[in-house]
Each structure stands twice: as structure tokens, then as C-alpha cells.
Amino acid sequence: MNAETRIAAALVALKRGGVVVVVDDPGKGADAAALAAAAAGLQAPQLAFMVRHSSGIVCAAMRSERLDQLRIPGQSGADQPGDRPVAAVSVDLREGITTGISSSDRAATLRALADPRSIAEDLVRPGHVLPIRCEQGGVLDQPCVEQAALDLCELSSLAACAAFAAVTSDTGDEPDRDVALRLAAEHDLPWVSVGELARYRRYTESHVGQAVAVALPTAYGTFRAMCFGYERDSSDHLVLQMGDPVGEDVLVAVHAECVAGDVLGSLSCGCAAALDGSLRMISEAGRGLVIYLRERKRAGLGLAHMLEGGCAAHEERDETIAAHILRDLGARSVTLITDNPAGRTGPTGYGVTVNRRVPVSARPADPSGPAHTSGSADPSRSADPSRSADPSRSADLPDRAVPVRLP
Numbered sequence: 001m002n003a004e005t006r007i008a009a010a011l012v013a014l015k016r017g018g019v020v021v022v023v024d025d026p027g028k029g030a031d032a033a034a035l036a037a038a039a040a041g042l043q044a045p046q047l048a049f050m051v052r053h054s055s056g057i058v059c060a061a062m063r064s065e066r067l068d069q070l071r072i073p074g075q076s077g078a079d080q081p082g083d084r085p086v087a088a089v090s091v092d093l094r095e096g097i098t099t100g101i102s103s104s105d106r107a108a109t110l111r112a113l114a115d116p117r118s119i120a121e122d123l124v125r126p127g128h129v130l131p132i133r134c135e136q137g138g139v140l141d142q143p144c145v146e147q148a149a150l151d152l153c154e155l156s157s158l159a160a161c162a163a164f165a166a167v168t169s170d171t172g173d174e175p176d177r178d179v180a181l182r183l184a185a186e187h188d189l190p191w192v193s194v195g196e197l198a199r200y201r202r203y204t205e206s207h208v209g210q211a212v213a214v215a216l217p218t219a220y221g222t223f224r225a226m227c228f229g230y231e232r233d234s235s236d237h238l239v240l241q242m243g244d245p246v247g248e249d250v251l252v253a254v255h256a257e258c259v260a261g262d263v264l265g266s267l268s269c270g271c272a273a274a275l276d277g278s279l280r281m282i283s284e285a286g287r288g289l290v291i292y293l294r295e296r297k298r299a300g301l302g303l304a305h306m307l308e309g310g311c312a313a314h315e316e317r318d319e320t321i322a323a324h325i326l327r328d329l330g331a332r333s334v335t336l337i338t339d340n341p342a343g344r345t346g347p348t349g350y351g352v353t354v355n356r357r358v359p360v361s362a363r364p365a366d367p368s369g370p371a372h373t374s375g376s377a378d379p380s381r382s383a384d385p386s387r388s389a390d391p392s393r394s395a396d397l398p399d400r401a402v403p404v405r406l407p
Helices: 003-015 044-052 064-069 103-114 145-155 177-187 194-204 259-263 271-285 303-309 316-328 391-396
Strands: 020-023 033-038 059-063 091-093 123-134 161-166 191-193 208-218 221-230 235-242 250-256 288-293 333-337 353-358
Touching (some): 033 044, 059 064, 059 103, 145 194, 177 191, 208 235, 271 333
Parallel strands (some): 333 353
Antiparallel strands (some): 020 033, 221 235
């Protein structure tokens, strides 16, 4: 059974009130595994099964915003958010239960946590159910079993509250992936790995949207300039399109923002030359796309950092945005403009494939040019000192493409 089929089976099981197994990817280090169920509608028999085959500590993965609404604070001294979510103060349902420890009592508390009508006064603290604070983004931002369990509930169109309990080793000392997979086989439970779920979400969800499109006359002809927003970090990115991008073998260049090179004409990198060369190639072909990716806005990493640190390296986030834009525009396969023929094979996980790679068309850099500055990562990317601001000469600039890494 492939990953997509197993994920579909897990979603069906959760909708029916069943239990699923969620595991970390092998070799990740944490080796975590858990039994999970949708808290909405959870009944005592299912919870009793989870307790019997786990550490016995029942948790509720919830979005931070909902925990804030219920006034459930984080535990004192809890670690700040990082690779995994953090624990909040444990709770019980105020009315309708007895000691709070039984499976029926804890199931009732979990149902209350999942109920959007519940308010802070419906709960007492501390209790026997441990809420886990999960930030927005799920496994795409925090690849862990807690986020995976919550993502599965949301993908099932159920309330954003996942009951889960860690599966431990036979000695009860630590999380154990192998024990969880044996448990899934013995009880015919659907199982999903965190990495599989992340890939599924990247393939089936789109986080980009076109905001505006205008005609943009350039030295290489008129392009259709489009602004795409990336909803997960509110960043904006530019796409220059010539011809129809729908279909096969679209000529594509992915260019990372470089203010020093693209705007100021810095000679310490080849970014401007790479952009010019890509635009020229697409103009000559009459069909293609330049995806111009803006740098992520991060605290303490502004323009000064960019000037001091040089060109930004491509990140997985950049690859994801580029691939989603290609899919949104209908490009099914691409010819990638790059000077890195040994690079990654392309965005096959997003329904877009790379047919081939072509080098950017350019003259080699002038060896008599000024010495490469210390801010450059590669002396071969020095630009021609004869570079002019005259746009009529821009097509003759020497060029080196920025390495492009699409997943």
C-alpha cells in the first residue's frame, strides 16, 4: 500500500471514530510514534485501546489560538517552540465526570476540547488530559507526530483537536517506531509517517495566489508581470511570463532576489547577469517564465545583512514557492535554465517535472575585470567592467546562472 492510499485510509478511519498510527521518519533521531484519534466524537473504548497500548499519558494536539481562547497557558518552564510543540497545563472537564482518570472521563474532556462551543469556564486545571500547543503550518513547519495527528484531523474536516498517546518500547522507556508499526499490523490500523504527510500536503495544497497582472515592457520585449502571494509567510513574488505557460517543456528560470546585483549592479556577484541572460533566452524562445523570488522577511536580517552576507542561498521554502507557482500557471514540465547540471532533479513531488537543464546563454566573464570582492562566493561570477546602465546593451552582458534547486 503506497503512502497516498494509507493517508486516505487514515482519514476515513478518523472520520469513523477509529484509531490510527503516526510515526516519525526513520533516522530522524527522535523515533517518535503515537496512537491518534479525532477528539471530536471520541468514545471510551477507543481511548481505552490507546491507553492500553501506549505510555498511558493522553494528550490533545490543538492550535495555539484555540488554547488561548480557552485560557490554557503553557506549562511553567516549558521549552520555547522549536522542532516540536510545547505542552500546556493539563485540564479536566468541570462537570459530567468523576475523578477524571477513567477512559470515559478523559474521552469526555477531549470531546469538550474539540467542541467549538466550549469556553474556559467549562474546564478545570490541572487535570488528566495534556493539551499540546501546535502552531499553524502543521508538519510543513514542524515535522513531528503531534502536528501530523492534528493535520490528519483537519484534513478529515473534523475539529482541530487530535487525541494521541505515545507508543513506547517494550520496556516503556522511550518512543518506539517499530513497536507502533507492529501494533498497526496486528490490529489492522492505518499508519502514516510524518514525512509522507508533509509530501502529501505539499502536493495537494496550494499556498500561492495571483494578486495582480500587468503588461511590462522590457529591453527583451513585453512580458506579463504577475505578483504571487505566498500565504504561509505573507511574502510576495514576481513572475515574468512570455507566451503561454500551460503544458509541456516550458523554459523556466528561478531567480533569488539580490538587491546588490539586480538593482545596484554589484560586480561581486553574477546575479544581474543571470537575470538578464534568462530574460534574453526566454525572449528569443518566445515562451517561458522567470520566477523572481523575494527574500524571506526575518527579524534582524534586513538590507544591511544582505549587503554584508552576499547573495542568499536557495531554501526549501523557495523551492516550494517556485513549484507551486509553476503548477498554478499550468506548467506540467519545464526546461530549467541553470549552470548547475548536477543539481536536483526537479519538482516531481508537485506534479511538475524537469525534462532537461540548459545553461544560461552568455559570454564568459572578462578576465581583465576588477578583482572579485570578498563578499562573493565564486570568483568566476565576476561581471564585465564595461557594464552600462544603457538597457540597449543589457543583452550583451556576461552571464552566470544562479544555481536553481527545485524539489
